[in-house]
Structure formats: C-alpha cells, structure tokens
Amino acid sequence: TERLLRQSEKLALIGELSAGVVHEIKNPLTSIKGFLQLMQAGTIETKDYITILNSEIERIEHIANDLLGFAKPKEEMANLSIHQVLDEVVFLLNAQSKRKNVYIYWQKKADDVEVLGDKSQLKQVFINLIKNAIEASFEDGVIDVSLEEQDSFVLIKVTDHGSGIPKHNLDKLGESFFTTKKKGTGLGLMVSYKIINNHNGRIHIESEENKGTTFIIYLPKSR
Numbered sequence: 001t002e003r004l005l006r007q008s009e010k011l012a013l014i015g016e017l018s019a020g021v022v023h024e025i026k027n028p029l030t031s032i033k034g035f036l037q038l039m040q041a042g043t044i045e046t047k048d049y050i051t052i053l054n055s056e057i058e059r060i061e062h063i064a065n066d067l068l069g070f071a072k073p074k075e076e077m078a079n080l081s082i083h084q085v086l087d088e089v090v091f092l093l094n095a096q097s098k099r100k101n102v103y104i105y106w107q108k109k110a111d112d113v114e115v116l117g118d119k120s121q122l123k124q125v126f127i128n129l130i131k132n133a134i135e136a137s138f139e140d141g142v143i144d145v146s147l148e149e150q151d152s153f154v155l156i157k158v159t160d161h162g163s164g165i166p167k168h169n170l171d172k173l174g175e176s177f178f179t180t181k182k183k184g185t186g187l188g189l190m191v192s193y194k195i196i197n198n199h200n201g202r203i204h205i206e207s208e209e210n211k212g213t214t215f216i217i218y219l220p221k222s223r
C-alpha cells in the first residue's frame with residue numbers, strides 16, 4: 001500500500017509538473033522547427049544558424065537531465081553504501097568540472113554508512129547539488145563533499161566557495177522553474193527535494209553571498 005501511495009503521489013506530481021515542462025520544451029522546439037523550415041526554403045544560410053539550433057537542443061537536453069531519475073517509473077529500494085554513491089558521482093563530475101578548473105574534494109571523514117534508497121535517484125540528487133556548486137564556483141574553486149553521522153541520520157555536505165544565495169532567494173529554492181541562470185531550468189533542486197522527501201530525509205542550506213553555500217542532506221541510516 002505504501003508503495004502504491006508513493007506511486008500515486010508521484011503521478012500526481014508528474015501531472016502538476018508536466019504542464020510546466022511541456023511549456024519549457026515547446027519553446028525551443030518551436031524555434032528549432034521554425035529555423036529548419038527557413039533553411040529548407042533556402043531563406044536563411046544553414047551554417048549561420050547551427051549555433052542557435054545547437055543551443056536550443058542543449059536546452060531540451062538540460063531539462064531532460066535535470067528531470068532524470070525523477071520521472072523514472074520503477075523504484076528500486078536497496079541498502080546502499082553512501083561511500084559508493086558519492087565515489088561514483090564525484091568521479092563523474094570531476095571529469096566535467098575540470099573545464100572550469102574546479103576540483104571536487106571528497107573527504108571520507110566518516111566510516112561508510114548504509115541508507116535504504118533508490119540508487120539512481122540519490123545519485124541524481126548529488127549530481128544536481130554538485131552541478132549547482134560547480135556553476136556557482138569561481139575559476140580554480142574547490143568543492144568539499146563530506147559525510148557525518150548524527151544519531152540515526154547520515155549527513156552529506158556539499159560546500160562551494162562561490163557566489164552564495166541572496167537571502168530573498170532562499171525561500172524560492174526548490175520551487176519548480178525558479179532559476180537565476182540564463183540557461184537554467186529551475187528543476188534540479190525541486191527534483192532533489194522530492195527525492196529526499198521520498199527517502200524520509202531533509203535538506204538544510206547555509207549560504208552567504210560571495211562566500212559560498214553548503215547544502216546538507218539528512219538521510220535516515222538503514223538498520
């Protein structure tokens with residue numbers, strides 16, 4: 001029953017969201033279609049518009065990436081090693097953050113802890129948080145990822161030393177489509193909040209403008 005309930009909550013949420021997502025995807029699609037028609041008619045020079053087409057396609061790709069894991073219909077709960085989840089995510093993102101010369105420093109301060117969770121969804125949360133941290137970082141920045149235990153919870157901290165979040169925006173974090181980025185989707189945090197909620201965890205944020213931000217994820221340890 002619990003599983004069914006969660007499934008139906010998820011469906012309701014997907015319904016709520018889909019209107020917004022469809023809207024966000026339709027804009028770039030409309031412009032891609034328009035440019036292709038002009039190219040076909042020979043009205044415009046193809047090579048001049050490749051960049052625009054490419055960035056419109058990237059926009060759809062970003063939306064799809066941010067929603068990944070969330071829209072996945074099948075839940076697979078298992079006992080997961082937090083060390084392993086973070087090893088995989090940090091390995092993946094260190095490759096990407098090199099372009100900005102940002103280094104993700106994953107400090108295994110605490111022993112490994114197990115949580116009951118859906119691996120690909122939890123990976124998605126840490127990918128979203130660390131991606132935001134990279135985007136907020138200045139060149140040559142460092143992002144600290146660390147693990148702590150507190151009573152029956154495990155705390156995963158993602159700290160950047162970047163732009164920080166202005167106070168008036170803190171309340172808006174996690175609202176769908178709230179973004180301050182030119183190419184943002186405003187979906188990453190919303191998806192992360194939902195996933196952490198589904199895992200009976202919570203997210204805490206500490207941020208200071210121009211100093212940086214720490215996202216703390218609390219997850220119940222499995223027993």
Ligand code: ADP
Pocket residue numbers: 128132133136160162163164165173174178179180181183184185186187188189190213
């Ligand atoms: P997006 O990254 O597409 O903008 P998100 O939901 O991931 O969407 O993030 C929403 C907004 O939250 C961002 O646009 C940014 O303003 C703010 N934000 C999130 N993480 C950070 C961070 N580490 N540092 C500064 N701002 C952040």
Ligand code: MG
Pocket residue numbers: 128131132188189
């Ligand atoms: Mg993001």
